Amino acid sequence: QSVLTQPPSASGTPGQRVSISCSGSSSNIGGNYVCWYQQLPGTAPKLLIYKSNQRPSGVPDRFSGSKSGTSASLAISGLRSEDEADYYCATWDDSLNGPVVFGGGTKLTVL
Amino acid sequence: EVQLVESGGGLVQPGRSLRLSCAASGFNFEDYAMNWVRQAPGKGLEWVSGISWNSDRIAYADSVQGRFTIYRDNAKNSLYLQMNSLRTEDTALYYCAKDVSRGSSAGSDYWGQGTLVSVSS
Numbered sequence: 001q002s003v004l005t006q007p008p009s010a011s012g013t014p015g016q017r018v019s020i021s022c023s024g025s026s027s028n029i030g031g032n033y034v035c036w037y038q039q040l041p042g043t044a045p046k047l048l049i050y051k052s053n054q055r056p057s058g059v060p061d062r063f064s065g066s067k068s069g070t071s072a073s074l075a076i077s078g079l080r081s082e083d084e085a086d087y088y089c090a091t092w093d094d095s096l097n098g099p100v101v102f103g104g105g106t107k108l109t110v111l
Numbered sequence: 112e113v114q115l116v117e118s119g120g121g122l123v124q125p126g127r128s129l130r131l132s133c134a135a136s137g138f139n140f141e142d143y144a145m146n147w148v149r150q151a152p153g154k155g156l157e158w159v160s161g162i163s164w165n166s167d168r169i170a171y172a173d174s175v176q177g178r179f180t181i182y183r184d185n186a187k188n189s190l191y192l193q194m195n196s197l198r199t200e201d202t203a204l205y206y207c208a209k210d211v212s213r214g215s216s217a218g219s220d221y222w223g224q225g226t227l228v229s230v231s232s
Contacts, residue, residue: 002155035218037156044225045148045156050211050218088156090217099170100146100158100217 003028004089004103011109017077020106022089024070028101032092034072036065039086039105048087049074076108084110113137113221115207120226123197131226133190133207138221141165141185144210146219147192149203149228159205160192161215168214175201197230204228 005023012018022034036049047056049065052072064075072091076083089103119131133145147159160171160181169181180193190207204227208219 033217035216039156044206044222045219046222047211047218047220050216050220056211056220086155090156090158092217099215100161100172102156102158105155 002104003093003101004091006087006089006103006106008104009107009109011111012076012079013111014079014081016079017075018079018108019076020074020087020089020108022072022074022103024072024091024093026070027095028070028091028093029067029072030070031094034065034067035090036063036072036074037088037090038083039088041085045088079110081110084108113209115209115221115223117205117207117223117226120205120228122229122231124232125197125199125230127197128193128195129197129228131192131194131205131207131228133223135188135190135207135209138209140188142213144168144213144215145183145190146208146210146215147181147190148206148208148219148222149201150206150225151200151203154203157203158217161210162190163215164213170215194228197228199230202228202230 033051037045039045052067053065146161204225207223209221211218
């Protein structure tokens, strides 16, 4: 059971806007930045968002992150078929010995 | 071009040891924290350990605390993970990842392709 809760699946049609949620607590999301990763099948994860809403260079502005209280969200606008992947949120947890925790992942399907 | 190349994985019996290595190039290795993240077959990502740029801050996941040791050699642009007392549940693809900052954070902007560790009798 992951410390951060994500829906196991999400879906959308091309061009649509989809949002993936990540729920935590005051010891993790509530007091720390959130990151989001995309993992395409058979490949290493790719950083999409860091510091809750910052995009690394090269990441399209179709991807955006937000945080409110103890929850965070990743929004993908103008959905494309190549966005079909697993998405993970991650953050620090101040109450655990190991500081970085991941969500369980959300499988995004583009219909 | 940033490159991270892991090595050292393989098949090992429970209770035995293994050392993973990560050779880094294309960036100033000594300026960034580094992390190990693993992924069991068909499962999600699990952060294993992180080390700050100058090794003064090190942290481990509860699941490996006391069994794994992370260290780095900035002169050799290399990151290591010494894994002792291996268990079947340590079976996973182990990724080396470059942090976005000097201190370990949750953000890793470059990842290797991973090295597979299989623990089985």
